[in-house]
Amino acid sequence: MYVCNPSTPPQFLTRLTGVIFDCDGVLVDSRDANRMYYNLIREGLGMLPITPEEEAYVHMHSVTECLARIIPAQRLAEADVVRDNLNYEDIFPYIYLEDGLVEFLELLAGRGIRMAVHTNRTNTTERLLRHFEIDRFFAPVVNAGSLKRPKPDPEGVHYILNAWGLPTETVAYIGDSALDERSAAAAGVTFWSYKNPALAAAMFVPDFDTLRSCLAGIAAALPGRTAEEPDLS
Known part of the structure; x- marks a missing residue:
């Protein structure tokens, strides 16, 4: 190379x-912002923050793939509600x-x-x-x-x-x-x-x-x- x-x-x-x-x-x-975004979703569901392995994954994949990876399937609808109430532009200062x-x-x-x-x-x-x-x-x-x-x-x-x-x-x-x-x-x-x-x-x-x-x-x-x-x- x-x-x-x-x-x-x-x-x-x-x-x-x-x-x-x-x-x-x-x-x-945007690594800090991505971690914050997905941790806010997990926090809204009463879950622990994402792991380092999950952080690496969410940095590369689409939001649909990321949520499927870090949220239990039976709680994805709840995660969508939490996500809809987040203002992503509040995270811009961390990008x-x-x-x-x-x-x-x-x-x-x-x-x-x-x-x-x-x-x-x-x-x-x-x-x-x-x-x-x-x-x-x-x-x-x-x-x-x-x-x-x-x-x-x-x-x-x-x-x-x-x-x-x-x-x-x-x-x-x-x-x-x-x-x-x-x-x-x-x-x-x-x-x-x-x-x-x-x-x-x-x-x-x-x-x-x-x-x-x-x-x-x-x-x-x-x-x-x-x-x-x-x-x-």
């Missing part, structure tokens, strides 16, 4: 026309944009590179993007509520590619989980792992500042590429 490095930018960046972003763990750091994200999005926009979101969130995605004033960068925004089959199924990636009319070989998917990895692989698009070196990816991205520098320097660096520099085709 190639580690994103501005001194040896991959040739693939010269062909990049679209970037698909996961939301939680990529656009935003943080990833460092360097806005600058990276602005660079992509300036180069005419399309951007989309593919997330296992449901109806909170658009509100979250508007809250951070980054909704203008993304079209389409695909969430679990708009799909028959959420990640890791490739349905969402195929929807985005069809909306864009772009070939798979010019699009990259940035994610931080095995669900993202599998979704990208099933759709045939290049996968970049964000802050998770354990995933099978064409490129590991440690942060958006590094990725922005890599993309910004591609035009100047490519004429001097050596045979050893990565292609990531």
Whole structure:
């Protein structure tokens, strides 16, 4: 796996026309907020907080899958009532944009590179993007509520590619989980792992500042590429 490095930018960046972003763990750091949200639901049912294993699960999966995992089947209707009485926007102060994200999005926009979101969130995605004033960068925004089959199924990636009319070989998917990895692989698009070196990816991205520098320097660096520099085709 190639580690994103501005001194040896991959040739693939010269062909990049679209970037698909996961939301939680990529656009935003929402682990504390997710834990709080599901603990509030459990608290409303008189249950104990979620375990570390459950916390890892709810960070990646759709709300339907998460509730089925952490709430007994016979109490799911009660959980829906509790959930309906929660104001998710009260949790926004516990969600943080990833460092360097806005600058990276602005660079992509300036180069005419399309951007989309593919997330296992449901109806909170658009509100979250508007809250951070980054909704203008993304079209389409695909969430679990708009799909028959959420990640890791490739349905969402195929929807985005069809909306864009772009070939798979010019699009990259940035994610931080095995669900993202599998979704990208099933759709045939290049996968970049964000802050998770354990995933099978064409490129590991440690942060958006590094990725922005890599993309910004591609035009100047490519004429001097050596045979050893990565292609990531």
